Amino acid sequence: MAVRVIAFSAACVPIYLSVSAQNANSTQGPAAAQDTTSWIRINQLGYTPQGIKVAVWCAKTPAPAATFALHDAATGNIIFQTSTSKDFGAYGPFTHTRRLDFTKFQRPGAYYLSAGGSISPVFRIEPDVYKGAADFCLQYMRQQRSGFNPYLKDSCHTHDGFTVYGPMPDGTHINASGGWHDASDYLQYVTTSANATYHLLAAWRDFKPVFTDTHAANGLNGSNGLADILDEARWGLDWLLRMHPAPDHMFNQLADDRDHRGMRLPTADTASYGRGLERPVYFCTGQPQGLKHFKNRSTGLASTAGKFASAFALGASLYTNIDSQYSALLQQKAASAYALGVKHPGVCQTAPCGAPYFYEEDNWMDDMELGAVMLGNLTRQRALINQAMQWARQEPLTPWMGADTARHYQWYPFHNFGHYELARTQPALQPAAMSYYRQGISAVWEKARHNAFYRGIPFIWCSNNLTVSFAIQCNRYRQLTKDTRYQQLEQACIDWLFGCNPWGTAMVAGLPANGDFPQDPHSSFSHLYNYPVNGGLVDGPVYGSIYGNLIGITLHNGDEYAPFQSSLAVYHDDFGDYSTNEPTMDGTASLIYLLAAAEYEAMPTSFTYTHGAITRADTTRRQLALVFTADEFANGVPVITRILQQYHVPASFFFTGRFYRNPANKAFIQQLRHNGHYLGPHSDQHLLYCDWNKRDSLLVTQEEFCTDLLQCYHAMAQQGITRQQAPFFLPPYEWYNDTIAAWTTALQLQLINYTPGTLSHADYTWPQLGKQYRSCNTILQSIQAYEQQHPAGLNGFILLMHAGVDPRRTDLCWDGLDKLLQYLRQKDYDLVTLLELLRYR
Template sequence: MKKISCLLVICCVYFLANAQTTAYIRINQLGYPLKGIKVAVLGSTNAEVFKHFTLMDAVTKQPVFEGSTGSSFGKYGPFTNTYRLDFSFYKKRGKYYLQAGNAISPTFNINDNVYNGTADFCLRYMRQQRSGFNPFLKDSCHTHDGYTLYAPVPDSTHIDVVGGWHDASDYLQYSTTSANATYHLLAAYHDFPTVFGDEKSANGLDEKNNIADVLDEAKWGLDWLMKMHPKADWLFNQLGDDRDHRGMRIPKEDTNFYGKGLERPVYFCSGLPQQRGKFVNNTTGAASTAGKFSSAFALGSSIFYTINKNYADSLDERAITAFSLGLRKPGACQTASVVSPYIYAEDNWVDDMELAGAANFAHDVITYERTKNEESYVAHSKPDTVYMNIAYKYALQEPITPWLGADTARHYQWYPFINPGHYELAKALHDKRRDTLIQFYKEGIDRVWRKAKQNAFYRGIPFIWCSNNLTVSFAIQCYWYRQLSYDTTYQQVEQACFDWIFGCNPWGTSMVYGLPSWGDAPTDPHSAFTHLKNYPIDGGLVDGPVYTSIYKNLIGIQLYNEDEYAPFQSDLAVYHDDYGDYSTNEPTMDGTASLIYLLAAEQAQANSK
């Protein structure tokens, strides 16, 4: 009888252990604000059906709320049954976990401080990406850049373009991503100034300088963009090319890949297709780059006016000349590749010129308001509506960012991944045109929502390369729409995108290195810093999951370690926390900058409730 009892106990333990591994609860590991939307996702790998879930106090181990799972959304990725667990009703501070059957979630916090400091945390990655003087390494790199290609001077003419940020885990530098990143950092400060602290000096080292660290970082970007737009009719699009990919190394140990000593090539925005090696891009103009430059310069000039007026005036001058270049050379400027077919294949440009027009108009309004009470105010006429009118004409040419609602797109084909111009322009307008722009945002969001509402994760973002960047950008568009319209229809899908980034996804992992420090987050990204030196890349947003069909057809993919997320890979999409997977686990500078804006917005919202 005793043997039978022991056998029964063993069988029960075995059964419970296996039962626990068939259902999983995915949460936002950062936590949830008191009055915010609080939703987790329950996924089961078998046909198990759930009816209820319980919110448990992690300290007392007592239930504090019980809710209905609702109907199953059915299969998604590795899961056979999926449910949305909504506990938004519960608004008491504390530490909790969720339980449904034998599935138990990680512990999480509910309070209004859960997002505090996260935007500043992600600035660590931006500083680590600096070229020129790198504060993380406390050393300099790429100090010989660069030599010109396609410029109106002989090829190989030296020009000083030292500075800026490395684009990702390679050390290429692109004007488009850098200008977009700079704009997002400036906008984050402009829209949420109280969120950011001051712990660093302008060079990124530890020393307060009475300037928010996010502005120090934005200025690092602006300084480089000014070097890439050194004359009124000169604009450069790219520093280095894919010959960089011949080896992983720490940037201060960079080697000669280009045949010009330690100089790297800097590609001029000619507005025409460019060929290096056997590959030709499909460049049709320069406006996509020029518009991004102009908007960053205009917003930067508005913000830095009270900090350094001479600097602000220089930015203002370049905002105007870059906008003029965009008007003269309409079309999209793509990057150049030499040894591989992968480029930033941007096809749109009117969105960039719309934002540039809106940003320059906003700058003129701010300048007028600042100077109208000064003795010289008579010299400052009221803001001309020319910029506004031009911007609106561009808005009508691309009302909806084309990837929204689509299943696929080429790499960076529609960039930036949302249109900030609609938001900036709508804030300046007070007539029917404002309503039109808001409707453009609504239609774009609705295209995604029609797909997203069919699955428990509310996932309507295509699993293309840099899917996390698209996810962050889409959440920002939802936020901007809500600010303009006061319509909360899409707040659930907005929150679902934010939650996805921090663990409410099939893999149950955050997509940001080191955030949160206590959770499941990337530890083995495609980065020389971590792979060669075990340096942390705190705050870096990795590319994110891709369609399995894409992953299987990429060049040079090789996993180095056993896949800890193997049970959660599917025919739909894969994600690997593995150095060898450059498609899903490589951090990007521009994606991180966009995330900084979103985190600032989330912190500001939570703190205001």
């Protein structure tokens, strides 16, 4: 296989240089001679300007490499030069290794590195290096669909399946069609599918702006009004529902290793299980299973039940305003699955048949923890949150972290999402939950810090999946705690996946497009028909000892990475190596979450936050939003509505629940809706959340807060306004603290508040308040003064006023709203709703 190494012409046009297989991983730069004894490994996707930027120099012979240089790719000029790290010594095939840290350099552009006689490929430093990567990987998920396969535009495995081990007679037909094939074989497991579904749902919840809508629900081209990742997650949810058809019935597996009989497309599957085109569906018994020579070591149902519960509960929360009936069904299934897990603790492993390989999952408390916290958040049952924390205390550390080896999928999922969900939604539990994350990260760091690649993850089967999950744990820990001490370790995992590894290859098919990535993966799609498996994350390197003991591996096209193999670890880009080069569905789903996090973090931060609430949008865009609030008074609504309509200006209105419920306001509300204004919640009873003088002192409990806010949404629903249409919440009295912001986030909402600096919000005051009182003229002057005195003017402003005031105020500012609008138009401001100002998708 020829490897494409990127160089650039003087005009910065990319040139792709073919390198022979013998020197496949020799680096090359402009006008540079090849050095076949040392190499520089980089992240081929590139680096973000504000992010960690490290490459690794590695050599087989001694060379002077105390310094390194960063070169402009167009001119070759050195533009940054500094010292390398210490020599970390031998690693894998290399005798000398050093880290090349150029984090301090932040100028966007195309560059290459030189050190110790070697030159790296060209790479980019840009904010958008991860842009579209998560969506790209969805291609592989669509290609793995069972039932209707949009890649092949044909259907497969539509006769699934017949039951085994169930309380019903063996051979009973159930509808188990759908879902995803697990890897390049066509087996399907709840174990991996539920975990994959959860990652997809969580990615959409946490990083909505990075995802697009270019495919229909069936996976074919064409938008359907929902992000593609949500379509893909629903494909997983629908299959999981079929695998949990009744409260006391759960199935865990579809087909078995009789599948492994040659390479063929799923639409031409010839594997026989003695029932024509039907395949066996394994009922969850909690006892050892295996129909032929080998059996698993199952002890209960909780590992599978917890995974069901967490995926269903998260799906229910996200579909509340998209498909309420579907959401209710998912909630029901989450509760029944969780109940089975409580009743039957223990692990429910996948079943082998004629070969000894299966997913040897030995832990289950992590699954029940995640199921409990997600179901508890969904139903607001404190007992479930308490139960989740009990599970967390019993398994604080995912056991593979810090270990040198483990059996296949012995500790799965590879990181505990339950700790994150507890910390994210329960502020009081965050210190404990994040201490568990830190414990695992520290255990890996103790191993990683001794080598230049910062590699502390064991080279067991699916080591890339472990790498992705560990990077997610590092990322979520850093984002929640703001502790950056492990950020280089986190980035080293991402860099490893995209080429900063001994082999110098990315581990994702087709990504980056002009990089060195798997081109001969263990897949029928690529092997038989040369169809790309774009976006698929391959298993990754394994210990040489593991590779040497595997059954049925033969390399068919030589080993282009032969110079970089070692007893430590091997990796082959050859379809014959199912241990290192087979794409996996669940690993790809996890990677989608990680890449979405990376893209989201690199997006320009244009919002201003105060105590967790957005208080100003992008200050580079000449946009602002007019916001009006009201509780008991509505005397300004008719005038405000008329003037806004006259000037064709959209605005955003936040009303309390009692405002929405007041029959006298119904006509106003419907007119505002008809005119295209945003309508949102302002609490139900206009509660004061925290002390005026001691902001951190709460005056409400989380239950009181949630109940009150959701009652407001209920009142809005009676007016035809859904939560999906109203994702922003403006707190009563415009007074709140960080805890209120966290509770708002836990409800899948975004807290916002007005932009400080003007007196617009003082239009509610009346003369008897003394010094607090502000006339309308004073208020207008404050707005104009701010606009004139600040370089960014009112860009990104959330300009708050009141739609109703106490009758004791006779100077009514809405009477002069037209003057404000005329001034803003003269200054060329674009007035938009909050949905547009905050670019909500």
